[in-house]
Amino acid sequence: MTESSGPATAPVPFGVRLHRALEERGPLCVGIDPHPALLAEWGLNDDAGGLERFARTTVEALADRVAVLKPQAAFFERFGSRGVAVLERVTSEARAAGALVLMDAKRGDIGHTMEAYADTFLHPASSLFSDALTVSPYLGYGSLDPAVRRAREHGGGLFVLALTSNPEGREVQRARAAGGGDVASAVLDRLRAENAGEPPLGSFGAVVGATLGDLSEYDLAIGGPLLAPGIGAQGATPADLPGVFGAAARAVLPSVSRGVLRQGPEMSGLRDSAARLVESVRAAVN
Amino acid sequence: MTESSGPATAPVPFGVRLHRALEERGPLCVGIDPHPALLAEWGLNDDAGGLERFARTTVEALADRVAVLKPQAAFFERFGSRGVAVLERVTSEARAAGALVLMDAKRGDIGHTMEAYADTFLHPASSLFSDALTVSPYLGYGSLDPAVRRAREHGGGLFVLALTSNPEGREVQRARAAGGGDVASAVLDRLRAENAGEPPLGSFGAVVGATLGDLSEYDLAIGGPLLAPGIGAQGATPADLPGVFGAAARAVLPSVSRGVLRQGPEMSGLRDSAARLVESVRAAVN
Numbered sequence: 001m002t003e004s005s006g007p008a009t010a011p012v013p014f015g016v017r018l019h020r021a022l023e024e025r026g027p028l029c030v031g032i033d034p035h036p037a038l039l040a041e042w043g044l045n046d047d048a049g050g051l052e053r054f055a056r057t058t059v060e061a062l063a064d065r066v067a068v069l070k071p072q073a074a075f076f077e078r079f080g081s082r083g084v085a086v087l088e089r090v091t092s093e094a095r096a097a098g099a100l101v102l103m104d105a106k107r108g109d110i111g112h113t114m115e116a117y118a119d120t121f122l123h124p125a126s127s128l129f130s131d132a133l134t135v136s137p138y139l140g141y142g143s144l145d146p147a148v149r150r151a152r153e154h155g156g157g158l159f160v161l162a163l164t165s166n167p168e169g170r171e172v173q174r175a176r177a178a179g180g181g182d183v184a185s186a187v188l189d190r191l192r193a194e195n196a197g198e199p200p201l202g203s204f205g206a207v208v209g210a211t212l213g214d215l216s217e218y219d220l221a222i223g224g225p226l227l228a229p230g231i232g233a234q235g236a237t238p239a240d241l242p243g244v245f246g247a248a249a250r251a252v253l254p255s256v257s258r259g260v261l262r263q264g265p266e267m268s269g270l271r272d273s274a275a276r277l278v279e280s281v282r283a284a285v286n
Numbered sequence: 287m288t289e290s291s292g293p294a295t296a297p298v299p300f301g302v303r304l305h306r307a308l309e310e311r312g313p314l315c316v317g318i319d320p321h322p323a324l325l326a327e328w329g330l331n332d333d334a335g336g337l338e339r340f341a342r343t344t345v346e347a348l349a350d351r352v353a354v355l356k357p358q359a360a361f362f363e364r365f366g367s368r369g370v371a372v373l374e375r376v377t378s379e380a381r382a383a384g385a386l387v388l389m390d391a392k393r394g395d396i397g398h399t400m401e402a403y404a405d406t407f408l409h410p411a412s413s414l415f416s417d418a419l420t421v422s423p424y425l426g427y428g429s430l431d432p433a434v435r436r437a438r439e440h441g442g443g444l445f446v447l448a449l450t451s452n453p454e455g456r457e458v459q460r461a462r463a464a465g466g467g468d469v470a471s472a473v474l475d476r477l478r479a480e481n482a483g484e485p486p487l488g489s490f491g492a493v494v495g496a497t498l499g500d501l502s503e504y505d506l507a508i509g510g511p512l513l514a515p516g517i518g519a520q521g522a523t524p525a526d527l528p529g530v531f532g533a534a535a536r537a538v539l540p541s542v543s544r545g546v547l548r549q550g551p552e553m554s555g556l557r558d559s560a561a562r563l564v565e566s567v568r569a570a571v572n
Contacts, residue, residue: 140459
């Protein structure tokens with residue numbers, strides 16, 4: 001991969017761009033999760049053609065109005081290189097229409113390999129260049145450094161898995177780390193340090209499930225965004241956000257997938273359900 | 287993805303196939319890690335063409351003699367769909383030549399998404415169908431269930447990250463889980479249960495770094511293989527294996543990347559270095 005010559009001015013940090021998008025478009029992230037059952041509901045084949053139709057329809061309906069679109073890499077990778085070609089197209093079309101693209105790929109590795117994942121998703125020369133990437137800290141928060149560096153260089157963002165919405169996550173995320181707190185707290189602390197001095201919103205976020213109930217034992221004020229999956233099909237509602245996130249609720253980026261996608265393939269169904277959700281979230285957290 | 291009609295007989299489990307390959311070809315896994323510096327050392331461009339030349343040369347040199355080849359997905363994904371097309375070709379050519387392919391992608395997610403990753407790498411209808419996959423348990427061991435199921439259905443294997451070779455890994459992997467042991471022990475216990483009653487070797491392995499020094503506090507006898515990265519460039523040698531793995535050293539699949547790949551692009555350099563390593567490992571663990 002050759003370095004792009006790029007603009008001489010520093011890129012605008014992801015946190016600044018996200019803050020602006022949330023003000024302008026409202027607090028919502030819509031996941032693009034074309035799983036087989038949804039393709040069937042839309043009357044599409046479970047193949048690369050069906051995938052492309054599904055994903056591009058979603059982009060066409062939402063990329064000019066929703067703050068963040070979040071393609072789930074797994075559902076594209078299922079179709080190998082053909083699926084990844086669709087992911088490339090979806091990513092660039094969504095960005096061109098003004099949405100921020102958060103690639104939900106949950107990558108995590110060390111050294112040169114982590115750097116390669118960062119080059120894949122956070123380097124402007126890549127065909128999969130995205131605004132932000134979800135990453136997994138099982139190999140230690142420090143293993144993510146190459147991605148943090150790339151994000152800083154090119155105005156990208158990261159969302160680090162902290163407290164995921166699934167119950168099995170507890171066994172690792174709430175295990176006691178050497179310092180006495182648990183693994184999730186240690187991740188939140190590192191993100192707080194990463195975002196220090198970057199108001200109004202830093203570029204380094206956490207993934208914190210909206211279905212987890214009271215999280216008051218955690219300091220969720222990390223100075224960056226909190227991606228909150230679990231709204232809709234998984235059982236949480238916008239009205240739950242203040243109870244789960246407390247004072248940090250205004251930094252929450254609620255993420256919904258099936259709740260919106262099931263209203264397709266008609267544009268109006270997708271747009272109306274996204275618009276209703278934005279209003280519900282605004283009403284709940286303001 | 288449509289179900290392949292497939293053979294009526296049950297597939298041979300990965301553990302059985304791996305055990306046979308290790309007996310016939312010797313205990314070695316060679317990583318295919320085409321990072322930019324290695325492409326340059328081989329005189330290749332840092333583009334999809336260079337990637338293809340590098341990876342297919344490695345397959346041509348080694349797939350008919352080394353037990354396991356381990357492509358590192360990140361170095362292919364760097365080139366987007368074109369890189370993934372190379373990965374498809376490398377995977378199928380390596381399997382056709384008789385090597386087992388362990389896809390090093392460290393995937394980890396929940397529910398339908400984990401199922402989609404399992405369909406990508408462990409379903410025979412996929413263009414990326416591999417013999418085994420590395421997975422990350424940060425979302426809890428139970429989150430990996432869809433991959434465990436797919437592996438059992440189609441004779442595939444998994445290698446779950448337990449104790450990785452990098453020092454930052456400690457903060458998560460050695461955190462204390464609810465039961466009193468640490469996260470890594472809990473992963474090893476779950477794998478032991480998965481492999482119960484599947485001699486000579488189960489299909490569910492762990493990733494345990496060869497650079498970690500004395501691991502006698504862990505019960506590494508999980509009834510499945512232990513993938514041990516860290517041999518060669520990262521500083522461990524075959525002679526270190528008995529000291530690190532104790533009685534479990536005979537279930538170790540040592541993994542080397544740069545140590546072999548640096549001897550290319552000549553076939554003889556790649557083959558001779560792999561053959562020497564097999565002999566060193568045999569001498570050390572028998």
